[in-house]
Amino acid sequence: MNWWIWGGALALYGFFRLWYDNWRGPLTKAEIDAFFADVQGKYGGGNDPAVLRAFLEADDGKEFVMLNLVQIEQGTVVDPQTGKDLSGREAMRRYSDPFVRALIARGGHPGMVGRKVGPYVDAWRVEPDPGWSIFGLMRYRSRRDLLKLASDPRFAEIHPYKLLGIPVTFSFPTQRELSVYMGPRVWVALVLALGAALLQLALG
Structure with a gap:
């Protein structure tokens, strides 16, 4: 297994969460x-x-x-x-x-x-x-x-x-209490995982 593929996908997801989430707390x-x-x-x-x-x-802060x-x-x-x-x-x-x-x-x-x-x-x-x-x-x-x-x-x-x-x-x-829609935190993770899996298969 090419671990660099999955490590890269994880790093990209980490950068996404750094941008998407609030890390500075309340005003x-x-x-x-x-x-x-x-x-x-x-x-x-x-x-x-x-x-x-x-x-x-x-x-x-949310x-x-x-x-x-x-x-x-x-x-x-x-x-x-x-x-x-x-x-x-x-x-x-x-x-x-x-x-x-x-x-x-x-x-x-x-x-x-x-x-x-x-x-x-x-x-x-x-x-x-x-x-x-x-x-x-x-x-x-x-x-x-x-x-x-x-x-x-x-x-x-x-x-x-x-x-x-x-x-x-x-x-x-x-603020959301119930939703059946998949938010970016989920679908971005799924897209990155799918991309990593396809690249893994392509490289054999």
């Missing part, structure tokens, strides 16, 4: 205070900073999944940079595409994204459906990564596109 108060001092006045949208602060201060419900602007908007007409969906993508790339760089990723195909079928004591377009489940490695993404100066520049392309939205963080 500190100093990190949270520095974040709010940095982003003050940079973003609109009407969110209460106290709500976000409470979430960050309750950090348990991963979480953000549930996003989004209404995409169906008409056109005025591009704040060029003054030309722009579809609402394109405006949204000018924010969401760079954000998802930055999320992946920090060990996060989309868990599931889907479009709405019908009205509310089970709802009470909630506001009427504003016309949701899509939902998204976004996995974050840690609350620290959420903080780092929110304070990234690149997103202050493109944040107007988010407000133009997404007139209505709400998001809240969740």
Whole structure:
């Protein structure tokens, strides 16, 4: 048996876990205070900073999944940079595409994204459906990564596109209790094991 094959596969999996998992523990108060001092006045949208602060201060160091419900602007908007007409969906993508790339760089990723195909079928004591377009489940490695993404100066520049392309939205963080889907920790291990086995067979 070529042990270097399996050792290499194990090393690759180790590097993956170093990137995918949070090894720094919960946020500190100093990190949270520095974040709010940095982003003050940079973003609109009407969110209460106290709500976000409470979430960050309750950090348990674990991963979480953000549930996003989004209404995409169906008409056109005025591009704040060029003054030309722009579809609402394109405006949204000018924010969401760079954000998802930055999320992946920090060990996060989309868990599931889907479009709405019908009205509310089970709802009470909630506001009427504003016309949701899509939902998204976004996995974050840690609350620290959420903080780092929110304070990234690149997103202050493109944040107007988010407000133009997404007139209505709400998001809240969740943590998984039950899932039948196989996460990256499992399927990456299986892919590496399969690759190592096939290479072992090829080399005889």
